[in-house]
Structure formats: C-alpha cells, structure tokens
Amino acid sequence: MQPRLHALMLAATTLTMTAPAMAQTGSVARRPDSVLISVSGGAQQSANDISDHFSFPKNQETQTVDVNYPMKPTGLFDIGASFRVWKGLAFGAAFSRASGSGDVDVTTSVPHPFFFNQPRIVTGTDTGIQHAENGVHLQVQYIVPASNSVRVIVGAGPSWISVEQEAVTDVTVTESYPFDTAAFGGAVTKSTKASAMGYNASVDVTWMFARSVGVGGLVRYTRADVDLEPAAGRTLSMKAGGVQAGGGIRFVF
Amino acid sequence: MRYRGRALCAAVLAVCLFAWPNGHPAYGQAADAPRGRVTVRTESTAERRAWTSRVDSMLRDGELRLRESREDPLVPGRTQERADQYYRGVRVFGADVSRQLRNGATESIFGTIYEAITVETDPAIDEDRARELLGARLGVTIDASTPVELVVLPLDAGGYALAWRIRVVTRGDTRQYFINARTGASLLDYSDRKTQTAVGRATGVLGDLKKISVRTSGGQYQTRDDLRPPDIETYDMKGDPARTDRVLIGLVNLSSNDLGTDADNDWTDGAIGDAHIYAGYTYDYYFKRFGRRGLNNADLRMQNLVHPVRRADIDIYGDLYPDFFVNAFYNGNGVMVFGEGLPPNFTLDGQTIDYFAGAIDIVAHELTHGVTEYTSNLIYRNESGALNEAFSDIMGIAVEFFFQPPGNGPLKADYLMGEDVIRPGGTRSAENPGVFGDPDHFSKRFLGSADNGGVHINSTIASHAYYLAIEGGTNRTSGLSVQGVGQANREQMEKVFYRAFTQLMPANSTFSVARAATIQASRDLYGSNSAAERAVTQAWTAVGVN
Numbered sequence: 001m002q003p004r005l006h007a008l009m010l011a012a013t014t015l016t017m018t019a020p021a022m023a024q025t026g027s028v029a030r031r032p033d034s035v036l037i038s039v040s041g042g043a044q045q046s047a048n049d050i051s052d053h054f055s056f057p058k059n060q061e062t063q064t065v066d067v068n069y070p071m072k073p074t075g076l077f078d079i080g081a082s083f084r085v086w087k088g089l090a091f092g093a094a095f096s097r098a099s100g101s102g103d104v105d106v107t108t109s110v111p112h113p114f115f116f117n118q119p120r121i122v123t124g125t126d127t128g129i130q131h132a133e134n135g136v137h138l139q140v141q142y143i144v145p146a147s148n149s150v151r152v153i154v155g156a157g158p159s160w161i162s163v164e165q166e167a168v169t170d171v172t173v174t175e176s177y178p179f180d181t182a183a184f185g186g187a188v189t190k191s192t193k194a195s196a197m198g199y200n201a202s203v204d205v206t207w208m209f210a211r212s213v214g215v216g217g218l219v220r221y222t223r224a225d226v227d228l229e230p231a232a233g234r235t236l237s238m239k240a241g242g243v244q245a246g247g248g249i250r251f252v253f
Numbered sequence: 254m255r256y257r258g259r260a261l262c263a264a265v266l267a268v269c270l271f272a273w274p275n276g277h278p279a280y281g282q283a284a285d286a287p288r289g290r291v292t293v294r295t296e297s298t299a300e301r302r303a304w305t306s307r308v309d310s311m312l313r314d315g316e317l318r319l320r321e322s323r324e325d326p327l328v329p330g331r332t333q334e335r336a337d338q339y340y341r342g343v344r345v346f347g348a349d350v351s352r353q354l355r356n357g358a359t360e361s362i363f364g365t366i367y368e369a370i371t372v373e374t375d376p377a378i379d380e381d382r383a384r385e386l387l388g389a390r391l392g393v394t395i396d397a398s399t400p401v402e403l404v405v406l407p408l409d410a411g412g413y414a415l416a417w418r419i420r421v422v423t424r425g426d427t428r429q430y431f432i433n434a435r436t437g438a439s440l441l442d443y444s445d446r447k448t449q450t451a452v453g454r455a456t457g458v459l460g461d462l463k464k465i466s467v468r469t470s471g472g473q474y475q476t477r478d479d480l481r482p483p484d485i486e487t488y489d490m491k492g493d494p495a496r497t498d499r500v501l502i503g504l505v506n507l508s509s510n511d512l513g514t515d516a517d518n519d520w521t522d523g524a525i526g527d528a529h530i531y532a533g534y535t536y537d538y539y540f541k542r543f544g545r546r547g548l549n550n551a552d553l554r555m556q557n558l559v560h561p562v563r564r565a566d567i568d569i570y571g572d573l574y575p576d577f578f579v580n581a582f583y584n585g586n587g588v589m590v591f592g593e594g595l596p597p598n599f600t601l602d603g604q605t606i607d608y609f610a611g612a613i614d615i616v617a618h619e620l621t622h623g624v625t626e627y628t629s630n631l632i633y634r635n636e637s638g639a640l641n642e643a644f645s646d647i648m649g650i651a652v653e654f655f656f657q658p659p660g661n662g663p664l665k666a667d668y669l670m671g672e673d674v675i676r677p678g679g680t681r682s683a684e685n686p687g688v689f690g691d692p693d694h695f696s697k698r699f700l701g702s703a704d705n706g707g708v709h710i711n712s713t714i715a716s717h718a719y720y721l722a723i724e725g726g727t728n729r730t731s732g733l734s735v736q737g738v739g740q741a742n743r744e745q746m747e748k749v750f751y752r753a754f755t756q757l758m759p760a761n762s763t764f765s766v767a768r769a770a771t772i773q774a775s776r777d778l779y780g781s782n783s784a785a786e787r788a789v790t791q792a793w794t795a796v797g798v799n
Contacts, residue, residue, distance in 0.1 A: 059452040059464065060452055060453065060454045060464055112464075113452045113464065113466060113480055114464055114466065114480075114533065114534075114537070115463075115464060116462070116463070116464060174391070174393040174394070174395065174421060175396075176395075176396060176398070176399045176420070176421060177480065177481055177482055177540075178398070178537055178540060178541060179480070181396050181398075183388075183393050183394035183395070183396065184393070184394070185391070185392065185393040186392055186393075
C-alpha cells in the first residue's frame, strides 16, 4: 500500500462531522434519527488474480503472451449514508475507491527468426502496475438495535463498479544473433477502463460514544464481472470488487 | 561441386572481381572538428607523395592495419586497400583509409585518421561487466554471446575515450552503444538499423517450408539478410548467362535491383529461397560450432547467384555455359553460383538434376571453399586440391547433420553429397566412395591430370577417413577396422578436421600432412590417447594414408 493511501485512511478515520444521531441510547438520550453518515478507511482484497493471454503474429508464427496480475490488498476509502424510512428499514448508498499498484508476471513465447518451432521462452516481471476501482453501492438495509449505543446495519443491493487497470499490451524482448535466446526487456502497458453492474452485501457495526458521533466497522463483499479492452478486439475479463473491510467515523442526524 | 561424368562440370575456384563500394568523398586535407581528426584526400602529386609516405610509415608502425586488399574489378592493374587505424593495439572507431594502387604505386588515398591520441588503453572493466552495465541501464539482460569490441572512441566534444562497443538488437531498434571502459559511463549510442528487416516464409526446392530473413524495400521483399552479422545477398540472374558471366568476371556490378524479390514475403521460388536460407544456415553452423564469423572470420559479404540460365535454354547454352546448368561453384570473395539443373525430361547418367541450391550440403560445400580460401588456401590441384574438395564435402556433411535429422531420403542427413537434387543417389559418398567409382584408399588414387589431378575424385580418400573416424567400420580395400567416436560425438571430428584444415595445414598439403595435422588437432582438443586421436589415426591408416 502506498503512503498516500495510508494518509488517506488516517484522514478518513479522524474526520469528524456533526450530525443528529440515528439512535441514541444509554447515557446519551435517545432521539429520533433518520440519517447515518459513515466515513471509513481500510483495505480491499480482490476476489481473484487476473490472468491474461494474448498473441500476435511474429516471425511467421504466433508469439504468445501470458500475464498474471496478482491481486494484493489495496487501500480503501469509503463514504456512505443510510436513510431510515420505516422502523428498521433503511436505504443506503456508498461510494468506495480501492487503489494500489503491484507487479505483473509475464511469460512470452517468442518465435525464432530463423527456424520454425524453436520458440524462446522469456519470463519477467514488470512493476508499478496501477489498479483502481470505484464503486457505487446501493442497499436496502435493516437496522438491528443491538444495544442502546450499538447499531448493526446489514444490507445488500446492486453495485456499479468502474475499474481502471494498467494492462499489458505488448512485451519488449532483447535479442541478438544467433537469436537462440532472448531476454525480457519490459512490458508495454496501457491504462484501460471499464465498468459493470454487480452486487454487494455488508455489515456495519456502529458504537455511538457521543450524541451524534460514533465509530464503526464495515465489512462489505462486492462483486462485478468487468470486461476490459486493452486492445481492439481483445477482452481482459476480471472479477472486480472483493472483500472490503475498514473502520471510521459515524455521524447520525 | 562437381557433377560426375562430365568434364564440363569441373569446379571453378576463381578470384572474385566484384567491386566493393568506395564511399569516401573527396575531403580536404585539414584538421577539423573534433580536434585531432584529419580527413585525407590526395588531389595533388605533393599530397599523394606525402600521404603515401605517412600511410606506409603508419602501416610499418602498426598504427594502420590492413583490413582488406583486392583487385579493382573495373580498372585492370589497380588494387584497392583498406586499413584501420589502431592506437596501442586498439582500433580507433571510425578511423580508416582507403588507398588505390596502380601497379604497386599509390594512385589515391582517402580517409580519416586521428592525431594526438592520448588515452589509457587498459580497460578497468571487462567486457562481461560492460554487458552487465549496459543491460542494467537498458533494463534487459544482454546475452554473453553478444559481441563487444574495445575501441578508442573519438568524442564529439574533443578528446578520446577507451570504450566497449556493443551492438544490441531490440524489437524496435538496433543500436550501437559505447560504454566507457574505464568508468562504465555511457559515452554514445545511436541507431544502427539501416533497413527494415523482415522474416518471411519460403518453400524450398523440395517443397519444404522454412523461414527466410529478408528486407523490405520499396514495398517489396528482397533477399538480403540483415539479421545475421554479414550481408547475405541472393541475386536472381533471371536466366541471363551472358550477364552472369559478365558479373563473374567483373564487367558488371550487381545492384539491389538484382536481388531476389517477392511481393508478399511468401517465397515460392525454391532456388532463390534455398540458396539464401542455406547460406545463412552455413554461417550459423560455423558460428555455433567453431565461433567462426563467416568465410574470412570477419563477416565477409556472401553473395549467391541463382538462375544463371533458364532450363529451357539447355539446347542453346548447354555447351557454352555448362556450369550454369549442372554445377555449383565458389567464385571467390564470397560469391557462389548455383546451377539451374536440367529440364524435368532430361537425365544425365540416369540422374535428374534439380536446382543445386536445393541441397544444403552443396551450399555448405561451396561456402566452405570460401573458408578454405581465407585459411589454408589449399592449392586447387593434385593432393592439396583433393583435400580442398574433401574439406568442403566434410563440412557439407557436417552442416547437413547439424540441421537435418539422420536418415535416408530427401532432407535427411547422410554421407552422400548432393543427393537431394541429384537423384537418385547424389554425386559422391563419404561412406562408400566406390559406389561412384571414387577411391576409398590411397592406393586407388587417381594419378592422371584430369580434374586438376583428381581433386574431386581423390577427395573421397579424406572424406572417407572422416566418415570412418565418426561411424567406425572397416575399409573395403584395406580390410582395416576403425573404432569411430560415434554419432553422438561427431562434433569431435568436426572440430578436429576444422582445426586441422583451417589452422594447421599449409597450402600445399598432402594427404600425409592432413593425417598428421588432424592427429595433432585431436591431441590439441581432446588429449593424447583420446578416443578422438585413436579414431582419426585408425581412420587414416585404414584409407592407406600414413
């Protein structure tokens, strides 16, 4: 995770807003509450690594490229709001952004310029490949009054996830006569975007330590199947989303 | 390559008279930027005298080293020399002179030399480290086989630096890099890609599909190989024997318009494709097996001439240009000519003759004549001539085994020469020379004057010894048996014969000298009393050479 993300999460967890409490119990007088605002920082573990395979003509044969994008936990920022509409029933909306960078493992089979069926197998790793996901999550929620000061909100609903992925589009190899070996020179990448509808389900546990302010923890699973197009006619399918976990400040109105 | 039974098929080993480009403009004689650089031209008698004296002095002192000297193909009596400047044994990059001699006297000198060079010539980093440094800089791994050269680099800003020169091919470019051999710093780099290379596919004479290295020019593909270190060019003579003849004797220069061409890079002219590809394969073999860089070990340009006649013109030109139909030959200075063969309804001694370029052993055989020319230069008559031919057959066989699987039939490696295009059977056998009436024993050698004293006929005495040294077996004449090194160790015999024939043997060698030289080579490479020494000793004894 990059330092920038750490700073973002820290800021998120220390951010304070003033708003009426959704539910106040215990030492804090209970009052009608209708809105909860949450601001959280945390991490996202994506569902799966991304694997890509593409090929193109080279030296009268086909050069194949296999790319593996290991999905490591990325930093998460999340902001959301819940609107109680009737008893424990609420509607919620949240925006999340998970971003980070990592390495990609590349394996390519490069046809020999002089001979058929004598490919050179070249492997290498390219670093600093950027990945980011923006999600908008809508939920139907049920507010579970666990105690006077603790609220548990469970919800589920559709998600719209936009993915911005730096994708490998080509591989550079270095070679020299007699061309029996080749070395990895680097990956040529291109930033590509795509979005898709998916779903989400979450649990948010909030403890109000003041009249309108509390802290909470969020666990959300969200998922959408996104088809990126790093090159014309080539699709890179990935499962966006994953398990999001974080904590932060809560405000109630 | 000789086609048996016809005197018209005697091989030609002539001096090539091709013109080499002389691209030096007429610079003024003056020191100019960068400092120390002197451009040389000789317009006046005084200048010519002064520079003649200077160049002769530099040649004597080793400051200039002759790179090549060749007869001028256009002007009789003229010789062209090229020499590179060296500073304390290190070549000065971009410094050379070209001198034209007329009957031994200087006619002109052009060139660039550098003066007042002061640079330490002991590198502080070795060539491996230079590769590492450049590789780290480029973010790539530079293979250890990538050649590097230590040079003195004149700097644009003035002064000189000791540098490692490394040429690196990447997917997008080919660049020359100069790494400071004292500090490891980058000094200079520039693109060295002159043309657009392309890899095509070619259907050979026998219908086999292979890759072909060509270049693109003017929207079409041409048979010039820019991927291998030397220029390998294949020219389509378009069935014009008179023009081919004029090219060979130096009256006509070939140009890029004469290169084989194809519109879609899917080559269907088997003769052009195979000549071009097999010449490249032969270069590859010499490089990979022996580390040799082409015919002269300095990447001499290789030029293949195909379609010197049309088969349909056999009745017109058969007697006038017989070699253009039923022969292949090395014409000197890297020039090969591959015969057109005979029309399908023609046979010669019961054999059909296809395009000579379609046989890898024939192509390798001819190119090996070039190797011999630049090494032992075995005199092409009598025993030394037979050894010259034998070495070409031996290397032809070796190249065939290097690229083709062992076996019988088309595109299979065996000990027959030319069997892929001279069908059935080929033209000589190292395994059983008697099949073609050739001697397998010194006692049966041809002693007449024909065939330059039997250079082709008697070659099988040596090539049969090579066969026995690998495969083992019993000589049919002497009845002596040989314990060969075995097929798995054929590389040993290839290296033994290569070492002997290119490094140890003199120009006027006899079979006896060849025996001693190959035994010495086997000791050098594999030790006394090694299996290789025993095999080669027994083999020569079995063929009656002591």
